[in-house]
Amino acid sequence: MIGGVVLHGTGGVWHVRGEDGTVRQASLRGAVKHAADVKLAVGDAVVLRPDRRGQVWAIAEILPRRSQLVRRSPGGAWGERVIVANVDQVVVVFAIAKPEPHRRMLDRFLVIAEANALAARVVINKIDLASEAAIEARFGDYRRIGYPLHCTSTTIPAGLDALHDALRGRTSVLTGPSGAGKSSLLNAMYPGLGLRVGEISESVEKGRHTTVGAFMHPLPDGGYVVDTPGLREVGLWRIPAEALAGCFPEIRERANACRFTDCRHLTEPGCAVREAVQAGTISAERHESYVKVMGELGNRE
Numbered sequence: 001m002i003g004g005v006v007l008h009g010t011g012g013v014w015h016v017r018g019e020d021g022t023v024r025q026a027s028l029r030g031a032v033k034h035a036a037d038v039k040l041a042v043g044d045a046v047v048l049r050p051d052r053r054g055q056v057w058a059i060a061e062i063l064p065r066r067s068q069l070v071r072r073s074p075g076g077a078w079g080e081r082v083i084v085a086n087v088d089q090v091v092v093v094f095a096i097a098k099p100e101p102h103r104r105m106l107d108r109f110l111v112i113a114e115a116n117a118l119a120a121r122v123v124i125n126k127i128d129l130a131s132e133a134a135i136e137a138r139f140g141d142y143r144r145i146g147y148p149l150h151c152t153s154t155t156i157p158a159g160l161d162a163l164h165d166a167l168r169g170r171t172s173v174l175t176g177p178s179g180a181g182k183s184s185l186l187n188a189m190y191p192g193l194g195l196r197v198g199e200i201s202e203s204v205e206k207g208r209h210t211t212v213g214a215f216m217h218p219l220p221d222g223g224y225v226v227d228t229p230g231l232r233e234v235g236l237w238r239i240p241a242e243a244l245a246g247c248f249p250e251i252r253e254r255a256n257a258c259r260f261t262d263c264r265h266l267t268e269p270g271c272a273v274r275e276a277v278q279a280g281t282i283s284a285e286r287h288e289s290y291v292k293v294m295g296e297l298g299n300r301e
Ligand code: GDP
Pocket: 125, 126, 127, 128, 129, 152, 153, 154, 155, 156, 177, 178, 179, 180, 181, 182, 183, 184, 185, 197, 198
């Protein structure tokens, strides 16, 4: 018996990395497939045993998960789908320019992390393209909300050691728009590893457009970086409207001062959240993101 972690899977063949670092192909045939209520996901810790035929290994056991990134799809056709198990944090990477950052999109990624009770950090890359003051003015509020904010550049270079420390020994879902510099950052932090985020996922997506396969890349000094195209299709995530305020830490913190306990922080009188927006203690842009996502949730069914 060998313990391991599921790196990725295609067509019923799962690639499992053992404690010794060897990757073995394994299948989910036989007892465990039918007995366990949990469906195997990328990131799962498993126990392998040699298959009788000796060709592949069999997954004998799925160990309990410490966390999971779940996508709830609208319409209920797919129900819940675990995209990655045992995630420690979501790392959202945007560039300060080229391409222009979209705060709305950043906020959606953070909502997904919060909805899954996962820690999140924000990386603003390409800081060589803007002044420190401009970066602080546009993204400083994320640090004030409580998200660790990394300002990085692969060209100066800057901020790479701190980001490296944040990834070491952890399983991090890395996301953000294409061109933000995710691959460049990984290659700057782990020279010689040749990681390219998005490559594998995109080819999987093209083949079967409903596939949201995640891919775990082991890091040389411990931990994993997870590449998951599913996270980019934010429109497909469903979060109950009443839970949305809980996905914005600064709104969540203020909401109990609202006059009505079921306040949605939209147009209600005595809304402490909107008062905080007017006073400038909650960022108007963040509240706009909240209103926008709320609108989308309401329009869905
Ligand atoms: P990904 O799609 O997020 O993986 O982005 P890539 O790593 O492929 O980078 C996209 C482009 O941005 C490439 O042309 C990189 O050379 C460039 N790039 C990456 N990091 C930086 C940076 O810190 N500063 C600048 N100016 N360009 C960068």
